[in-house]
Amino acid sequence: MLPRPTESSQSGDRSQMSKRVHEVAKELGISSKDLMKLLNRVGVEVKSHSASLDDDVVGRLKEAAKKQSAAKAKAKAPAPTRKQAPPSRPPRGRAPSARRREAPPEAAVATTLPAEPEAPPRPKSKQPLKLTEGATVKEFADAIRKPPTEIIKRLMALGEMVTINQPLSHEAVDVLAEELGYDVEFVVPEEELAEVVVDRPEDLKPKPPVVTVMGHVDHGKTSLLDAIRSSDVISSEAGGITQHIGAYQVTHDRKPITFIDTPGHEAFTAMRARGAKVTDVAVVVVAADDGVMPQTIEAIDHAKAAEVPIIVAVNKIDKSGANPEQTRRGMVEHGVIPEEWGGDTVFVDVSAKQKTGLDNMLDMILLVAEMQELKANPDARARGVAIEAKLDKGRGPVATVLVQRGTLNVGDAIVAGLSHGRVRALRNDKGEALESATPGQPVEVVGLSTVPAAGDEVVAYADERSARGVAEERALKRRLLDQQRPSHVTLDNLFERIKEGEIQELNLVVKADTQGSIEALRDAVAKLDQSEVRINIIHTGVGAISETDVMLGSASNAILVGFNVRPDPKAKVMAEKENVDMRTYRVIYQLVEDINAARVGMLAPEFKEEDIGRLEVRQTFKVPKLGTVAGCHVVDGLITRDSHVRLVREGAIVYEGAVASLRRFKDDVKEVKAGYDCGVGLEGYQDIKEGDVIEVFRVVEVART
Numbered sequence: 001m002l003p004r005p006t007e008s009s010q011s012g013d014r015s016q017m018s019k020r021v022h023e024v025a026k027e028l029g030i031s032s033k034d035l036m037k038l039l040n041r042v043g044v045e046v047k048s049h050s051a052s053l054d055d056d057v058v059g060r061l062k063e064a065a066k067k068q069s070a071a072k073a074k075a076k077a078p079a080p081t082r083k084q085a086p087p088s089r090p091p092r093g094r095a096p097s098a099r100r101r102e103a104p105p106e107a108a109v110a111t112t113l114p115a116e117p118e119a120p121p122r123p124k125s126k127q128p129l130k131l132t133e134g135a136t137v138k139e140f141a142d143a144i145r146k147p148p149t150e151i152i153k154r155l156m157a158l159g160e161m162v163t164i165n166q167p168l169s170h171e172a173v174d175v176l177a178e179e180l181g182y183d184v185e186f187v188v189p190e191e192e193l194a195e196v197v198v199d200r201p202e203d204l205k206p207k208p209p210v211v212t213v214m215g216h217v218d219h220g221k222t223s224l225l226d227a228i229r230s231s232d233v234i235s236s237e238a239g240g241i242t243q244h245i246g247a248y249q250v251t252h253d254r255k256p257i258t259f260i261d262t263p264g265h266e267a268f269t270a271m272r273a274r275g276a277k278v279t280d281v282a283v284v285v286v287a288a289d290d291g292v293m294p295q296t297i298e299a300i301d302h303a304k305a306a307e308v309p310i311i312v313a314v315n316k317i318d319k320s321g322a323n324p325e326q327t328r329r330g331m332v333e334h335g336v337i338p339e340e341w342g343g344d345t346v347f348v349d350v351s352a353k354q355k356t357g358l359d360n361m362l363d364m365i366l367l368v369a370e371m372q373e374l375k376a377n378p379d380a381r382a383r384g385v386a387i388e389a390k391l392d393k394g395r396g397p398v399a400t401v402l403v404q405r406g407t408l409n410v411g412d413a414i415v416a417g418l419s420h421g422r423v424r425a426l427r428n429d430k431g432e433a434l435e436s437a438t439p440g441q442p443v444e445v446v447g448l449s450t451v452p453a454a455g456d457e458v459v460a461y462a463d464e465r466s467a468r469g470v471a472e473e474r475a476l477k478r479r480l481l482d483q484q485r486p487s488h489v490t491l492d493n494l495f496e497r498i499k500e501g502e503i504q505e506l507n508l509v510v511k512a513d514t515q516g517s518i519e520a521l522r523d524a525v526a527k528l529d530q531s532e533v534r535i536n537i538i539h540t541g542v543g544a545i546s547e548t549d550v551m552l553g554s555a556s557n558a559i560l561v562g563f564n565v566r567p568d569p570k571a572k573v574m575a576e577k578e579n580v581d582m583r584t585y586r587v588i589y590q591l592v593e594d595i596n597a598a599r600v601g602m603l604a605p606e607f608k609e610e611d612i613g614r615l616e617v618r619q620t621f622k623v624p625k626l627g628t629v630a631g632c633h634v635v636d637g638l639i640t641r642d643s644h645v646r647l648v649r650e651g652a653i654v655y656e657g658a659v660a661s662l663r664r665f666k667d668d669v670k671e672v673k674a675g676y677d678c679g680v681g682l683e684g685y686q687d688i689k690e691g692d693v694i695e696v697f698r699v700v701e702v703a704r705t
Contacts, residue, residue: 020050021039038061140173155176206374208440211258214303219286224313224315224358228358249429249442252362253362283310284313288327309371312331381405385402389451393650395425396448398448400442408436408443410425413461414460415474416452427446453519506536509556509558513564544650545566550580559581560581612696613643616693659681664677
């Protein structure tokens, strides 16, 4: 057996080495996996496709490859003959089975049923029974093959009056099951409706790998993706931190690769975990000048839990304090060992700023994906996952869907969680209209009835009626479940639960710009200490804060929380009238800090935004040296030259900053009052559109009481 090269020879004398495994595989025209099998056959042990081979081994490989190809050409296996099952002989003393075939199906059932003895009321061994959450009396009776009247009589004997369509509580089901000798397992609606799909091997075709980019905040994940797909996303993100999941597809070496960009802040753990569920390869980005950080460890844990291979991209190697070797040592402490140190994890040194090492990283992604032999059936009924969803004012509910199986076409009837509809339009990550989407391709889907939850399974059905039926059945089950097991404070039990006792409650009504943000907020709130004050999120929704939300907050004594959204003007007036506390945030940890501070009674002085005016953009102009200027009408209040402003588009904040210029006709002015028109330029922002709303405010300090 040939000696394995040492670590020093791999790092110092790499120029003298002949080639790596994947390079030799390309020359021989075979996959890296097949080449590794061939290496084991000639007596050379290799751990991965990145191992180096010397000239002698390469020569032996080429000889073995020639022999193997010649042997394959000679011994082509004939087509397998279909094995015929031996003819089944009829039982002795009976006529052939033709007479039994003629018997109606009712007779067959009648002959089989008596064979099973009826279960006694209290059997020694309980029979397993799966029952849907929120099942009605009729559904329970059908499951155990008894008339509903018998179940109603038993419940009446226990002192409970029910109707045939009334959902049963867990306690009632447990008592009935104990009496009738059943061991009940409750199934949630999604589990009950889940469908196991098995494709034939000949139907499977290669699909693009889905790559999730994870890592610590500000380690350069989005910059790395920008460098790969040559576009800019960071400029639209608050504080330079990616706030939502985006899916993109790039082509390298004529092979497509799908990237999922997961948020970097620790409050977005839920969205990052969701990204890892749909991925084939995880790229963990670590800054060479910062090393392993808490979110880096979280990313490693998520990738290991999802059982996906990890590629570590050591970023920012161009910076003065960069130390890639120290970064590798830090990753080894968490069980991620580089290949050059005897492990099985690929490490790639890259610089997103200088755009170096990117081709090598993409090569490694394709090689790792090749080892997994990723395949899917493109001719089956479409199935995928909703990565992100939002409510668009012009197009309605819009979902970013990653197709995992089959082909999704325009016009297909689909179900996504509790939502259903017909695909009206498909767009790729570049905004181009598509007619269909194949496995591994992310697309934006328009045509759903409501906004699905991020992570919902998307399934295509034969027709819209079937899709609507499935969605309505799920919605009914969910409503029954919510009625049966309320986990949040409702208008019916709010007073009783507060009156019961010692535990104080803080109710929240949460509105956000996307479903992914709501998930992150839920996750952040769930991590808070709730031993003294219980925090209940009684309602969530996508879109601007409306009058309905204010009414719910007033009735439930709740605080309204808006994340990246603004309240409607009517909702703002109603909130002031009803004295409902309404707060808006752009970064989740500020909400967490406020709740923690209020819980322990150590609130610092509050800087409150006081609205002083509202403008509508009715036209835009291009002005030399100033750029885009908004032609506005002051609806109420006023705007001053030194005002703070925010630009709101379809209920979501797209800009917050200062006024760059304020003019009436051609004259610069200090202020413009309600009822007048003016021209407004925003500092450092040019993407102003007709229909936008400019909110004018000032920040005042208010002492906490």
